[in-house]
Amino acid sequence: MLDADFFRRWMTVTAESVDREAERLTALDSPIGDADHGSNLHRGFTAVTAALEKEAPGTPGGVLTLAGRQLISTVGGASGPLYGTLLRRTGKALGDAAEVSAEQLAEALRAGVDAVMTLGGAAPGDKTMIDALVPAVDALGDSFAAARTAAEEGAVATTPLQARKGRASYLGERSIGHQDPGATSAALLVAGLAEAAGE
Amino acid sequence: MKMLINVPETVVADALRGLAAAHPDLTVDVENRVIVRRDAPVAGKVGLVSGGGSGHEPLHGGFVGPGMLSAACPGEVFTSPVPDQMLRAAAAVDSGAGVLFIVKNYTGDVLNFDMAAELAEDEGIQVAKVLVNDDVAVTDSLYTAGRRGTGATLFVEKIAGAAADEGMPLERVEAIARQVNENSRSFGVALSPCSTPAKGSPTFDLPPGELELGIGIHGEPGRERRAMMTSGEIAEAAVEAVVEDLKPRNPVLVLVNGMGATPLLELYGFNAEVHRVLAARGVAVARVLVGNYVTSLDMAGASVTLCQVDEELLRLWDAPVKTPGLRWGV
Numbered sequence: 194m195l196d197a198d199f200f201r202r203w204m205t206v207t208a209e210s211v212d213r214e215a216e217r218l219t220a221l222d223s224p225i226g227d228a229d230h231g232s233n234l235h236r237g238f239t240a241v242t243a244a245l246e247k248e249a250p251g252t253p254g255g256v257l258t259l260a261g262r263q264l265i266s267t268v269g270g271a272s273g274p275l276y277g278t279l280l281r282r283t284g285k286a287l288g289d290a291a292e293v294s295a296e297q298l299a300e301a302l303r304a305g306v307d308a309v310m311t312l313g314g315a316a317p318g319d320k321t322m323i324d325a326l327v328p329a330v331d332a333l334g335d336s337f338a339a340a341r342t343a344a345e346e347g348a349v350a351t352t353p354l355q356a357r358k359g360r361a362s363y364l365g366e367r368s369i370g371h372q373d374p375g376a377t378s379a380a381l382l383v384a385g386l387a388e389a390a391g392e
Numbered sequence: 393m394k395m396l397i398n399v400p401e402t403v404v405a406d407a408l409r410g411l412a413a414a415h416p417d418l419t420v421d422v423e424n425r426v427i428v429r430r431d432a433p434v435a436g437k438v439g440l441v442s443g444g445g446s447g448h449e450p451l452h453g454g455f456v457g458p459g460m461l462s463a464a465c466p467g468e469v470f471t472s473p474v475p476d477q478m479l480r481a482a483a484a485v486d487s488g489a490g491v492l493f494i495v496k497n498y499t500g501d502v503l504n505f506d507m508a509a510e511l512a513e514d515e516g517i518q519v520a521k522v523l524v525n526d527d528v529a530v531t532d533s534l535y536t537a538g539r540r541g542t543g544a545t546l547f548v549e550k551i552a553g554a555a556a557d558e559g560m561p562l563e564r565v566e567a568i569a570r571q572v573n574e575n576s577r578s579f580g581v582a583l584s585p586c587s588t589p590a591k592g593s594p595t596f597d598l599p600p601g602e603l604e605l606g607i608g609i610h611g612e613p614g615r616e617r618r619a620m621m622t623s624g625e626i627a628e629a630a631v632e633a634v635v636e637d638l639k640p641r642n643p644v645l646v647l648v649n650g651m652g653a654t655p656l657l658e659l660y661g662f663n664a665e666v667h668r669v670l671a672a673r674g675v676a677v678a679r680v681l682v683g684n685y686v687t688s689l690d691m692a693g694a695s696v697t698l699c700q701v702d703e704e705l706l707r708l709w710d711a712p713v714k715t716p717g718l719r720w721g722v
Contacts, residue, residue, distance in 0.1 A: 219591060227470040227610040228591040232400075236468075265507065270445075270471040270500035274507060312503065355535075359499050362536035363529075363608055365615055 194292040199389055200256035201245055207385030208238035214381060221374040225361040230374040237268035253293050257284030271359055275309050282308035299333040306330055320356040322375035329383040337387040344383035348376040393587045400589035404446045404466055411453055415716050418456055425477050427453040428463040432485040438556040438565045439485030442494040442549055444501055445470040447689045448609055450717025459713030460553035469588050470610045472500035478508030482517050490518035490562035494548055496541025497525035520562055522569040524548055526578045528637040529606030529615055540608045543647050543686050543697030544576035554711035577638040579630040580695035586611040586688050609688045627665035630696040635673055640700040643678035647697040652687035654694055662694055678706055
């Protein structure tokens with residue numbers, strides 16, 4: 194079973210990897226976007242860890258809801274509402290339970306990803322974070338490690354795609370050949386989940 | 393890349409402190425990043441709130457003041473502001489007559505303003521929204537995030553601002569803002585990329601002998617790259633694209649807008665070419681604005697925006713305005 198500690202660890206290790214990878218995310222965002230994805234997410238996850246240190250919610254749902262709210266309030270751009278909604282809706286789906294099973298998390302995360310698709314209007318294949326998140330949620334039934342691999346593969350698989358959402362979509366065919374920064378950061382989030390689980 | 397900054401993290405806050413020092417008739421909340429006209433909320437007047445990423449100055453903070461915006465929310469560089477800022481701005485300017493959000497069509501701006509509108513309505517503030525999407529360079533809106541909001545934002549903010557100052561009700565101000573957007577089109581050209589403070593180097597490579605046609609205002613490349621053209625050739629490409637799409641029958645407002653690093657000498661020369669092409673196409677010009685208004689940091693290049701106006705829109709355009717970035721009739 195997964196408790197609030199596990200979820201706090203998930204957020205903390207994600208914040209650390211966003212810190213490490215911020216420059217790479219910004220570099221990926223520069224040929225097809227506006228070169229700020231890394232610095233924006235870094236600002237958001239710094240706020241998440243600060244908020245979790247200040248007030249420590251006692252439930253998995255509470256941790257994710259608080260984290261999502263912080264992202265919406267600090268990131269800006271499209272990433273703020275999209276990542277914020279992902280975590281908030283996942284947290285809400287987990288409810289008030291003090292501990293949740295891996296199956297419950299997979300189900301809640303699916304609800305979160307669905308909410309992101311509704312909000313952003315993106316579908317798989319549009320070259321967005323969805324291309325990492327959907328395969329990750331599908332693989333979560335097997336293991337956290339499988340989810341991490343699926344997310345990473347999903348992110349890499351965005352390279353040959355033409356962007357249909359977000360700022361990269363304005364480049365049309367010129368967006369082909371670049372890995373999507375949003376899918377890349379989504380893979381970091383899923384990798385953080387596996388790392389928190391020790392996988 | 394050399395920049396006149398301290399550290400990238402404080403660029404926006406530093407600029408807001410400077411804006412406050414230069415313009416005591418604005419209330420600048422540096423910590424929460426909201427710029428409000430000093431006399432807000434004005435009794436009986438619809439509040440106009442706009443915002444978007446920083447790096448486009450004077451848009452939007454430079455357009456706060458009598459006759460234009462009631463408040464503006466600057467985000468990080470090229471990044472939409474967050475809902476908390478918009479909610480604060482709405483609360484600061486709402487006199488009970490409601491608030492109009494003027495939103496440029498970018499995924500981030502749309503999502504954050506939508507969230508802010510929900511929050512504002514929870515607090516009993518009546519909110520309407522208008523989406524600016526004037527960029528004709530985005531051709532296949534079905535497969536993109538839709539047309540970007542660029543130069544027409546200035547026309548929407550100025551004309552809706554005058555309507556609000558005249559005491560028109562929210563529905564009317566919203567309708568006028570929509571009318572301005574529907575009658576406006578833009579096209580932009582980059583001669584050099586821009587450099588964001590966070591990255592510290594150009595956001596894309598543009599060789600000296602080439603230019604980008606159909607750029608937006610975020611340092612993103614355009615749809616097409618060509619060998620460098622003359623001012624006259626660029627004017628032909630830009631005006632052609634705009635007129636083809638707008639098909640104006642009435643006189644137009646013309647905005648010849650610099651992207652940040654192109655000097656006025658070049659912009660005025662470009663304006664002459666724009667006028668030549670408009671005349672050749674039989675488009676009557678009502679008013680002209682030349683300068684750096686909707687910029688993209690240090691990008692070189694220009695955009696052309698046309699807005700087809702009727703008598704009412706022209707009267708509202710001519711109405712007095714007193715902001716840091718736009719000022720006449722006062």
